[in-house]
Amino acid sequence: MTYKWGSLNGGGVMFEGKCLIVEGRSDKLQIEPILNENVTILCTNGTIGVHQLEELLDPYEGCELFTFFDADTSGDKLRALMDRHYPEAEHLRTMPTYKEVETTPRKVLAMILLRAHFSIHNEYIL
DSSP: OEEEEOSTTTTOEEEEEEEEEESSHHHHHHHGGGBOSOEEEEEOOSOOOHHHHHHHHGGGTEEEEEEEEOSSHHHHHHHHHHHHHOTTOEEEEOOTTTOSTTTSOHHHHHHHHHHTTOOBOGGGOO
């Protein structure tokens, strides 16, 4: 993750690189050990509104945005919100069998992340 001084938010720091948005801390903790590259993982901490989403993502405007939300109603609402306000974000999806990111086996998550061109640790490759 790199950063630069930008005009966003009155000249605050802007980050560059990959940014993965998940619903909660448990999702983040499930994904972090798999990644073999510097990726910012942000938590929405459940369903959030437009204003909170913009505040969360403003410093990451220069990043490549990815979402990894649960396969449920809350995840669907977050994906729809992201589509409306950040259509450039790529949605990663867990298999319906697992429903939640935090309960998806790490090797399955690694496969999904690998397909989205994330670098992962070799031990998670099937």
